[in-house]
Amino acid sequence: MIKALMSVALLLAAAVVAPVLGQESDVPSTIAAAFAQKYPKADDVAWEELDDSFIASFLNGDYYCDAHFDKAGNWMETSTIIDEADLPKAVAASVKGKYPNLDYFTSIVQSDRPEGLLYYLGFEKGYDYITLTVDNKGMILDEQVESFDGND
Numbered sequence: 501m502i503k504a505l506m507s508v509a510l511l512l513a514a515a516v517v518a519p520v521l522g523q524e525s526d527v528p529s530t531i532a533a534a535f536a537q538k539y540p541k542a543d544d545v546a547w548e549e550l551d552d553s554f555i556a557s558f559l560n561g562d563y564y565c566d567a568h569f570d571k572a573g574n575w576m577e578t579s580t581i582i583d584e585a586d587l588p589k590a591v592a593a594s595v596k597g598k599y600p601n602l603d604y605f606t607s608i609v610q611s612d613r614p615e616g617l618l619y620y621l622g623f624e625k626g627y628d629y630i631t632l633t634v635d636n637k638g639m640i641l642d643e644q645v646e647s648f649d650g651n652d
Contacts (some may be wrong), residue, residue: 527554530573538575539567578612586610591619594638599625 527535527547531554535542542558542565553576556567560580568576584592584605596602606629607622617636622629627649633642 528571528573531569531571534569534573534575535567539565576613580610580612582608582610584608587619587621588636588638590638591621591634591636594634594640595621595632598640599623599630 526549535545535556539556539558539560542556542560545556545558548555548557552571554569554571556569558565558567563580563582565578565580567578570576587608602623602625605621605623607620609620611618611620618641619632619634619636621632621634624630627647629646629648631644631646632640634640
C-alpha cells in the first residue's frame with residue numbers, strides 16, 4: 501500500500517515538474533539565441549509564451565528581471581525590480597521634489613526599452629496608491645492614483 505501511494509506521489513510530482521523542465525525546449529531557437537546574446541550571464545531562466553511574445557524571467561546578478569521578445573526574436577523590453585539606491589539621482593530628486601514627505605517606495609521597476617529607460621515607482625500616500633512613470637532625466641510622464649478607503 502505504501503509503495504502504491506509513493507508511486508502515485510512520484511507520478512504526480514513528475515507530471516508537475518516535467519512541463520516546467522521542458523519550457524525552454526518550447527522557445528524558438530531565434531528567441532533563445534537573442535536572449536542568450538543579450539543576457540549571457542542570466543541564471544534561473546524560466547520562459548512563458550504569450551499570444552504575441554515570449555517572456556524570460558531570470559536573475560541578472562542580484563536582480564530579478566523579465567525580458568520580453570516578440571515572436572521574431574526581437575527584444576522589446578526588460579523590466580527589472582531595483583532598489584531605491586539604484587535610482588538615478590535625477591529620478592529620485594524629481595519624485596522627492598513633488599512628494600517631499602515620501603518615506604519609501606513600495607515598488608520600483610526599471611523598464612529598459614529600445615527607446616530608453618523608464619522607471620515605474622509605486623508608493624502610498626494616505627488612502628491613495630500612486631504609480632509614477634518617470635524617464636531617466638527625472639521627468640514625470642504619467643501619474644496614476646488608485647484610492648482605497650482603508651478597509652481593503
